[in-house]
Amino acid sequence: MKREGYLQEPPDGGWGWLIVIGGMYCLAMWGGITRCYSVFFSPLMSDFEADYGSVAWLNGMFQAVYGICTVVGPLLMQKFERRPMCLISSFLCGISCFLASFCQQLWAVQVLMAMLVGAGMGIISISVFTTTTRYFKKRLHMANQLLCLGISAGPLLVCPGYQYLITTYGWRGACRIVAGLFLNMTVASALLRPIKLMSDLETPEHLPSTEKYKDKHSSESEEKSKPKRLFDLTSLDAEIVGSQSLGLYTPPVARRNYDVNDNITKSHNRKDEKPISLSSNSSNKLSNSTDENCGTKFKNFCIKYDLTLFTQKRFYLYTLSWTTFAAAFFSASTYIIPYGKSVAGLTEFEASTLVSAFAGGEIFSRIAYAFLFDKIPLKFRILYVSALYAVFSIAILVFPFIRGYIGALICCACIGALGGGTDGIFSAFIAEIFSVQQYAFVFGYSNIITHSTGTATTVLIGVAVDRLQNLSVPFYIGFGAAVTSSILVFLLHKTVMKIRKEKVLLEADDVFLPLKS
Structure with a gap:
């Protein structure tokens, strides 16, 4: 087309x-x-x-x-x-x-x-x-x-x-x-x-093949102009109930579909069929019709606002892996200066340069990923991020054991380099894991979950530091969050590879079915 x-x-x-x-x-x-x-x-x-x-x-x-x-x-x-x-x-x-x-x-x-x-x-x-x-x-x-x-x-x-x-x-x-x-x-x-x-x-792959995915430039007149060959049971029941209320119609035995070319009145003359009165069942059929209409409206609402994402395993793995990584990244970056001044014995100027080293490593990683990450084969990209987060967690765990200024400077640069460019990677993963049409909704829904969780995590880390009086706690929490994120990204890799293999098999058989994750 x-x-x-x-x-x-x-x-x-x-x-x-x-x-x-x-x-x-x-x-x-x-x-x-x-x-x-x-x-x-x-x-x-x-x-x-x-x-x-x-x-x-x-x-x-x-x-x-x-x-x-x-x-x-x-x-x-x-x-x-x-x-x-x-x-x-x-x-x-x-x-x-x-x-x-x-x-x-x-x-x-x-x-x-x-x-x-x-x-x-x-x-x-x-x-x-x-x-x-x-x-x-x-x-x-x-x-x-x-x-x-x-x-x-x-x-x-x-x-x-x-x-x-x-x-x-x-x-x-x-x-x-x-x-x-x-x-x-x-x-x-x-x-x-x-x-x-x-x-x-x-038609996006997250929608059933029977659904029409229409953009705002398409016209609904094409759909209305198509001839209908079959009466469905719901629309026919409405006509039957209306005729029954006027005493003009006695319905035949209910069937699933009625062809337009069939002479429905012939069914009254069959000896093996008995007329069925709808006087006792008309209200039930009307309620069923209303329920079906409500169900259709709810289904269209879910599709319009892409709520089907919340039924997909890969969406939860993607969101939780990014949320746990963000918690690890910001728990480490937020407490670098207080830790450097209070525990490592650095001056205010030396402690402030730790943030500069952190930002320098972050900028280096972004430039490196900009030119190198696209060269990684598609099937290994998510797996690479999983391994990267594992190394990132080790760098966070090592930092509280460093006392010298040079060592802390190098460790901060490593933390920034290992974790700095992954927000750009994850934003690109949306188009690769889901689809371009779903980008805005995946970005929005995952972002609100990440910000809500991040706010709660920041408060909990502050409470833990106040009660334990130990500025190493944020780095231990960051280590645990980073390890959790690495495991979740690995599970995301397994889930996405399974979906891609199923999609390849379906395309080979020239069959389109919705992929449920």
């Missing part, structure tokens, strides 16, 4: 590289918020006479709303194009941050700088990743790694930039300048040109 304007394959470049460049800027701003918003804490505490727990909600509220909007984003994408959504979200971020500089209450600052900015960034991030996936196939991992490079490289410039602006102009002046940086995301959003792929017209 050919449609004008639809491409057989993603272009693997071209305009897609401009989208990657614009997306890097957007994700650099996102990385600056998540990792550098804390530089606003001290001036906010001084200006509003608040404690650390009160101003810390600035980051927590941002993460919460961001996670929610990554789920809302796919729903909005079904009705609106990604480019205008991102343009509006960019204006929302800029205007909200600008208005926050005039607020005289801390809660108003948090609503504007955290909640509204988080809502805008949630829509922008999922739109950037989804559009990039549609432009690349063979170079998808390269595009995603370059895209995520903004998350790592951005804070290296944004954090000292925020601090300089606050020192020079105060936090209110800094907010107004940062608002201008947010408005620059409108230029990047304008680059998100939509693209039509032939895969949009195909």
